[in-house]
Amino acid sequence: MNVFWSRGYHATALPDLLRATKLSRGSLYAAFGDKHSLFLRALDRYIADALTRMDDELDPRRDPVDGLRAYLAGYVERACGANGRRGCLLVATAMELAGADAEVGRRFASFFKTMEARVADAFSRAETVGRLADGVEPSSAARILICFLWGLRVVAKTAPARTTSQATADALLARFIK
Amino acid sequence: MNVFWSRGYHATALPDLLRATKLSRGSLYAAFGDKHSLFLRALDRYIADALTRMDDELDPRRDPVDGLRAYLAGYVERACGANGRRGCLLVATAMELAGADAEVGRRFASFFKTMEARVADAFSRAETVGRLADGVEPSSAARILICFLWGLRVVAKTAPARTTSQATADALLARFIK
């Protein structure tokens, strides 16, 4: 997963994969079929990790505002300095392959949909406990937040300071929460 | 430019370039040096186009709120349906190459900086004419908006409906403007 993450699909050649997996060509092909399948496997793991994190941070039993704050903080952490420069496997893959590769497109669209649902749910719960600012609609706020977060991971390529990103994220959330 | 835009750097092979430029190998190498230089040329043109559009939409002589609205509308247009699916050469390049390719990294960082400055300026002007909502700081709002816009172009890979994207963009701007 890591090598695809660092370099992207096309830029990752078989020798890179062999080094990373410590497998020989034969074993790698026996175990995974081909480069594309292996990539899909890596992508699925990346997505699974992201979902796990989301389940934890946006857990319905938690305070929704705290949850959103934690969720944002995670993105900020991953979108600054060296972490940021490394980028996001999902965003990179979406831009590189989602158009031409149906398998990848499906995965991206599906992840995006569940992400939107979870965040919208968190905003909904915030609304029921009266923490939403006036005139804010949960589903709309969720879509905004998600675009913002994907964008953070693009901007991250310039390796911004954590403080800046954190302040920006705080400022956005402050527009939605009271 | 178009072929790099549609397929990305690594996925674009020489034959694609020859077909697109209608040049032969010899002529292409005589004219541009190598694939990388040609790509940089294409990227520069893409950036120049983006800057021109920005200069127009965020023109200081224009009403700043109208300008921001037009600026957003442009992104929405480019981030829905088939346009969206095609993606954004800058975002794709940033994710694919900005980390490993210094030339590209510089261009991306520089474009990002001027984009931030222009948008911040627009918000500033909105503030001086009393159109900024309470508690909104221009530079912070600019950073938020920019992340949102980059994110739009990522989400665009799922080819969302124009109405949805437009509504989302409107909702965000509504949080900043009064």
Place this chain on the structure above:
DNA sequence: CGATATATAGACCAATTGGTCCATATATTG
């Protein structure tokens, strides 16, 4: 221990990669 299954290393392959080079057209100019 001996037989059998499994995993490994790496030689090998065709196709494609980005890039060079030159013989021939095509202008340009005196």
Place this chain on the structure above:
DNA sequence: CAATATATGGACCAATTGGTCTATATATCG
């Protein structure tokens, strides 16, 4: 028209691509 400069096509190249295959080592198990 002749001489020279320039542009063009495409043959050609080494290196690399993703992928196969087999001889050998290593387990596994009766």
